[in-house]
Amino acid sequence: MHRRLLLLGLLRQHKMHGYQLNEFIERDLSFCAEVKRPTAYYLLEKLAEAGYITEEEEERRGGRPPRRIYRITPRGEAYFLELLRENLRTYRRVTFPGDMGIAFIDALPPHEARELLEERYAQMREMLERIQQISGHAGAPRLVIEHHITHLKAELNWLEEVLASLAQEEESAGEA
Amino acid sequence: MHRRLLLLGLLRQHKMHGYQLNEFIERDLSFCAEVKRPTAYYLLEKLAEAGYITEEEEERRGGRPPRRIYRITPRGEAYFLELLRENLRTYRRVTFPGDMGIAFIDALPPHEARELLEERYAQMREMLERIQQISGHAGAPRLVIEHHITHLKAELNWLEEVLASLAQEEESAGEA
DNA sequence: CGCTGATTAGTCAAATTTGATGATATGAGC
DNA sequence: GCTCATATCATCAAATTTGACTAATCAGCG
Numbered sequence: 310m311h312r313r314l315l316l317l318g319l320l321r322q323h324k325m326h327g328y329q330l331n332e333f334i335e336r337d338l339s340f341c342a343e344v345k346r347p348t349a350y351y352l353l354e355k356l357a358e359a360g361y362i363t364e365e366e367e368e369r370r371g372g373r374p375p376r377r378i379y380r381i382t383p384r385g386e387a388y389f390l391e392l393l394r395e396n397l398r399t400y401r402r403v404t405f406p407g408d409m410g411i412a413f414i415d416a417l418p419p420h421e422a423r424e425l426l427e428e429r430y431a432q433m434r435e436m437l438e439r440i441q442q443i444s445g446h447a448g449a450p451r452l453v454i455e456h457h458i459t460h461l462k463a464e465l466n467w468l469e470e471v472l473a474s475l476a477q478e479e480e481s482a483g484e485a
Numbered sequence: 486m487h488r489r490l491l492l493l494g495l496l497r498q499h500k501m502h503g504y505q506l507n508e509f510i511e512r513d514l515s516f517c518a519e520v521k522r523p524t525a526y527y528l529l530e531k532l533a534e535a536g537y538i539t540e541e542e543e544e545r546r547g548g549r550p551p552r553r554i555y556r557i558t559p560r561g562e563a564y565f566l567e568l569l570r571e572n573l574r575t576y577r578r579v580t581f582p583g584d585m586g587i588a589f590i591d592a593l594p595p596h597e598a599r600e601l602l603e604e605r606y607a608q609m610r611e612m613l614e615r616i617q618q619i620s621g622h623a624g625a626p627r628l629v630i631e632h633h634i635t636h637l638k639a640e641l642n643w644l645e646e647v648l649a650s651l652a653q654e655e656e657s658a659g660e661a
Numbered sequence: 662c663g664c665t666g667a668t669t670a671g672t673c674a675a676a677t678t679t680g681a682t683g684a685t686a687t688g689a690g691c
Numbered sequence: 692g693c694t695c696a697t698a699t700c701a702t703c704a705a706a707t708t709t710g711a712c713t714a715a716t717c718a719g720c721g
Contacts, residue, residue: 311582318589328670341588343580348708350671373715374670393593396586397601400608403579404519405632406487410572412517412626413494417569425573432576450588456581456643463639467632504700524678526701549685550700 312344314396316352317381317389320362326376327353337448340440341457353379361385411471419478426475430468437461488520490572492528493557493565496538502552503529513624516616517633529555537561587647595654602651606644613637 315338319330330353331346344352356362362385364377381389407429414422440457443449491514495506506529507522520528532538538561540553557565583605590598616633619625 311585314585314589318585318592321589321592326670331670340578341580341584345709346670347672347710351707374672374713376670389589390592393586393589394597394601396583397590397593397598398604399583400605400612401582402516402612403581403636404517405579405636406577407572407575408517408629408632409487409490409494410569411628411632413490413497413565413569414573414628416494416497416566417573421570422573425570428574429576436576436578452587452590452647453584455646456584456587459639459643460579460581460636463635467635470631471628502700504698507700521679523680523702527677545700550683550702552700 314392320381324380326378361388419475423475490568496557500556502554537564595651599651
């Protein structure tokens with residue numbers, strides 16, 4: 310449902326055609342939202358079927374696919390608020406794909422595990438910097454950016470501890 | 486791929502039939518892994534097709550569906566290590582469904598938003614406690630539990646700030 | 662001008678994921 | 692010894708998600 314909420318929330322601000330919507334999501338929200346192009350078109354169709362948005366076809370010059378302009382309806386507005394309340398009210402836990410590796414980390418020698426996780430660590434640092442850059446950039450919601458910054462800092466801290474404990478394992482293995 | 490890694494990782498420890506696997510995932514790993522029953526069966530089939538695991542049918546008394554025992558193969562072992570290295574090496578950003586609500590929080594009066602988020606906050610606290618309980622419980626990987634604890638604490642902190650800023654908005658709105 | 666690479670706009674087939682369901686067995690309580 | 696709840700073992704149809712693709716227009720340039 311959070312994807313529908315996103316689409317409705319954006320259409321609520323301005324009517325738009327699909328491409329615009331996707332551009333915006335990819336450029337400004339890719340750091341926090343995961344909605345690929347075809348998914349967005351799929352959902353737009355669903356939302357239109359359900360009467361939450363309207364599709365108007367706009368003639369385009371040439372043989373290019375005509376673009377469709379989506380606009381939220383009053384029912385869509387109401388649905389948006391419903392989804393919004395539901396979203397704010399409930400906590401949905403996230404799962405970290407990266408945890409699966411951690412769960413089986415003992416399958417590798419500590420030395421190798423540490424090297425691999427150091428690459429991961431570097432990528433997390435980069436991501437943090439990229440997000441801190443966005444801060445100025447309008448279009449991205451401030452609170453969400455701050456959320457991701459908080460989150461990434463916590464992730465970095467945790468990973469530092471893991472790395473430290475791996476270093477210790479290496480040491481005691483070296484002694485033995 | 487992280488789901489395949491999980492299945493292979495578990496089968497690497499013991500051969501198992503699908504039901505057992507699913508039981509374990511639901512009971513001990515649901516806090517960190519999201520793999521529903523049918524998904525697991527689907528992936529087991531795929532892994533078997535690819536030769537990473539073998540399926541042996543075991544006759545069951547009565548008319549119950551026969552259970553199939555899955556066992557990892559040497560190729561599966563190699564594939565597991567490949568997936569494990571890849572998983573440890575790369576950072577995959579997570580997206581928070583709950584951010585979509587935050588992004589549009591201004592659509593609600595601060596007062597209502599705060600009330601809703603307070604419910605969310607309570608659920609997060611509960612989740613934290615539940616995870617802290619697991620700590621003793623064997624079967625769940627320690628590092629992953631600690632990861633989630635770190636994460637949840639950071640989430641709680643962040644949400645407290647959001648709540649505080651909403652309270653402030655309410656106040657200044659009250660004055661006006 | 663004619664070519665190349667980017668941009669615009671959206672579609673399709675295929676892979677993945679899940680809610681709902683089936684059918685039997687086992688155990689607890691009466 | 693009967694009934695209802697729960698456990699065992701999965702499958703199916705339907706919804707969702709995405710990688711790959713089409714096909715036209717446009718901007719730059721030698």
